[in-house]
Amino acid sequence: MSPNLLIPKWHATRRFWRSMRALTPMQTRFPTSATNTFEPIEMRAVRLHKTGDIRFEHIDMVGEPGPNEVRVSVSFAGICGSDIHNYKTGQWISRAPSIAGHEFSGVVEKTGPGVESCQVGDHIVADSRCYCSSCPNCLAGEHHLCRNLGFVGEAIDGGFAEYVILPQTLIQKCGQDTRLDIAALAEPLAVGLHALSRLQLDAGQPLLILGCGPIGALAAIACAVTSDRPLLVSDMNAERQTRVARCAKARPVTLNEFDQVDNPTGQVVRHVLDTTGNPGVIAGLISKLTGSQICLVGIGAGTIELDPVELVEKEIALLGVHAFKDELPKAVDLLAAHPDQFGALIAPFISLEATPERYAELANGKVSGIKTMIEIAREAR
Ligand SMILES: [Zn+2]
Ligand SMILES: [Zn+2]
Incomplete structure (x- = not known):
């Protein structure tokens, strides 16, 4: 088959999955039946390519979760001041392009071999710290001071996408009744x-x-x-x-x-x-x-x-103060107990598509509201 024959088919497939995502619940997109093998082939994401260059894109769907990994359907993701700092200065770009975002909530969609800390359907927030677990500071329980510390969204792909794969050590469960937009405030x-x-x-x-x-x-x-x-x-x-x-x-x-x-x-x-x-x-x-x-x-x-x-x-x-030490579970509990007080800080809600424009506004100091929240999967809210 010649390459130009593939192009219309590819476009049609992309439109198909885009419409499926907009109209159908997650269960339909990820059937558990062994006879039905439909899986999305691409997903929407926002990636930082280089300093000052952030793009909304359709990219290849993340793969299967490997051993001790969890695939998460992202629900809500907050834009952090450090995201804007990295966009403006490139100070923490260690790989590119990288799906940005380290403050997010979602639903466990698939677990890899050896995952015991969570199961499919669990509501979770991400721990943003990519630590090595083996340096002296990690061994002392000071993971936020890890000598090899990186962050989700920079060291590995982050939450400004429909799906993300995280090591199970970075999964923090939150109550099934907790609003996922509020839960996305847990990291900050x-x-x-x-x-x-x-x-x-x-x-x-x-x-x-x-x-x-x-x-x-x-x-x-x-x-x-x-x-x-x-x-x-x-x-x-x-x-x-x-x-x-x-x-x-x-x-x-x-x-x-x-x-x-x-x-x-x-x-x-x-x-x-x-x-x-x-x-x-x-x-x-x-x-x-x-x-x-x-x-x-x-x-x-x-x-x-x-x-x-x-x-x-x-x-x-x-x-x-660098990131956090062991406060993430306490943050999750506080948000669940006081959703209205903390939720009052969220504004505006935006889409993944609108995220690059919002970056530009925030980088230019045009701030309204306190925490910009990207709404990624409405059905999981
Ligand atoms: Zn942050
Ligand atoms: Zn370490």
């Missing part, structure tokens, strides 16, 4: 929870959160639903600041006006969570604080000039 919430655990706050101690993007907002709501801690939130974007203050029952404050002693909490603020990563913001903070801990979780750009004597004399501790 785990980061926020890890940041809070690094600060080791006592009950009732006030906290200032700088930056009302997803991590700051999720950490603020986590505080609000688990404690009566007085909260201050600050963001240059007034809409975001107002929204998070309302959702987390926090007081809005500008960094310029912030005073460690004389502030709306009525207490001395000794703990700050910075999600901006902005060197100017961090330097400004240091100048305003004494006897304090600043937790740094934002990915920014640029460097900061530090006078170590200032940290010494004022006893200021800077605490780095």
Whole structure:
């Protein structure tokens, strides 16, 4: 058969699977009957090809899950600030093209040999950390500090696609009744929870959160639903600041006006969570604080000039936070218990097709809403 005879057939097949996906439930697409062997031959995906080049594409369907692997039908996937950072800078591109996305929920669709931790039909979220399990830090249970750490979406294909294959170690089950759009917040919430655990706050101690993007907002709501801690939130974007203050029952404050002693909490603020990563913001903070801990979780750009004597004399501790340690199950539980509070942060919902356009908007600083959520499989919601 000559190549040009194949082309119309290929197009027809692609249209067939696209329409099947739009109109039929998953069971029809993946029949369990041994007599019916229909499987999709391609899937919709969003891949990062190089710096500044992200594309919506129809690509080959992922293959069969291998030993200890799980094939997941992705339901919802969030766009992270680090996705946009990688798109703008290419800093973490280790292979290309790569299906992006490390914050997602879905349904187990097929399991490979040896998989015992989950079964077909389970609702799950992905653990974003690709760790080696054998370096000294992994052996000590510090997988987020793995010497060979990569992330889903970069080191391996991620969740901006209809299907993804993950090692079973990166599968975290969530309750079958948990809304899968809410569950897709588990990964960034785990980061926020890890940041809070690094600060080791006592009950009732006030906290200032700088930056009302997803991590700051999720950490603020986590505080609000688990404690009566007085909260201050600050963001240059007034809409975001107002929204998070309302959702987390926090007081809005500008960094310029912030005073460690004389502030709306009525207490001395000794703990700050910075999600901006902005060197100017961090330097400004240091100048305003004494006897304090600043937790740094934002990915920014640029460097900061530090006078170590200032940290010494004022006893200021800077605490780095990288991803999360063992907080993912707790994040899943919190989301299941408080879906409305956390769900208020999700906007807008977009399609896979619209994702490259949204990347461009976010990269240009056009932010509306707090967490952009890609809706991939409506039937699984
Ligand atoms: Zn993320
Ligand atoms: Zn390791």
